[in-house]
Amino acid sequence: MYQRKYMDFLLTHYVDLRLPYPFPDAFGFIASPVLLGQECFLCLDDEGEAIGAFGYIHGTGEGNFEDRHIVQLQVAFLIESHRKTAVFLHGLMVLAEHMNDLNEKVTELVFWSGTEDNYTTRMFGKFAERTSIGESAIEYRVALPQLNAYLAKFRRKAPRWQLFAGSVDGPRRNRQ
Numbered sequence: 517m518y519q520r521k522y523m524d525f526l527l528t529h530y531v532d533l534r535l536p537y538p539f540p541d542a543f544g545f546i547a548s549p550v551l552l553g554q555e556c557f558l559c560l561d562d563e564g565e566a567i568g569a570f571g572y573i574h575g576t577g578e579g580n581f582e583d584r585h586i587v588q589l590q591v592a593f594l595i596e597s598h599r600k601t602a603v604f605l606h607g608l609m610v611l612a613e614h615m616n617d618l619n620e621k622v623t624e625l626v627f628w629s630g631t632e633d634n635y636t637t638r639m640f641g642k643f644a645e646r647t648s649i650g651e652s653a654i655e656y657r658v659a660l661p662q663l664n665a666y667l668a669k670f671r672r673k674a675p676r677w678q679l680f681a682g683s684v685d686g687p688r689r690n691r692q
Contacts, residue, residue, distance in 0.1 A: 522556045523547065525566040526591060533593055536630045536652030545590045548573050555614075559594065559607060568594040570607060576626065584620060589627035604639075605670055612663050622660055628653040642666070 526533065526546045535542040549556040549571030556571030570592035575581030589611075594603055615622040627644075629636040631654055640646075643666040644658035658666075 518558060519550050519556070521566060522558055522569050522571065523550060525558065525569050526593060529593060529595065532596070533591065534630055534633070535591075536632075546571075548590050557607075557610065557614075559598075559603060567598050568592075568603065568607060570611065572611075574620065574622075585623045587615060587622050587625050589625060592627070605667075608643075608663075609667050609671070612660070612667055615660055616664065624657055624659050625663060626655065626657050628655050630654075 523546070530539075530542070530546075533542070533546075535545065537545070548554070552573055554571065554573040557569065558566050559568030559570075561567050570589060572587045572589045573581075574584040574587055576583055576586055576588060579586065592607070594607075611625075615625070625644075627640075629640060631649065631652055637654065640656050643663060644656040646654055647657045648655040
């Protein structure tokens, strides 16, 4: 049920995602966490409606997906009314906590944004390093210890919400 809600939510908001790739490639990014048996998360409001989602896979194409210590964040999205709020920060905290709790050691997170998106460029630059700039996307990388150190500054200030449905490939696990 949650995998379907994840896919429905992201496909409903496909235009708003502004992915800088043709639809077949973009669909691959959206669906790969579900299709490859990796994990994806839903951010829910008080009524249980999806307001955001993110998903990842282990490994990189360059490493033949054998470099499983690297996690690629395939897609992350918040509806506009929840942008510029603490929801993004809380989602990043949930992701980092989840990476720290995995049985499989994760050392690095890789993700992208469009080259035309100045807001995310400034935001991502606060905790990650730009490692490459292509025609349509900017690649960012952050070591997990570095991300944890950045997020530690906010942990005491962040409200404790029950927003995330947890991994949608298994039973619902609300994180507080």
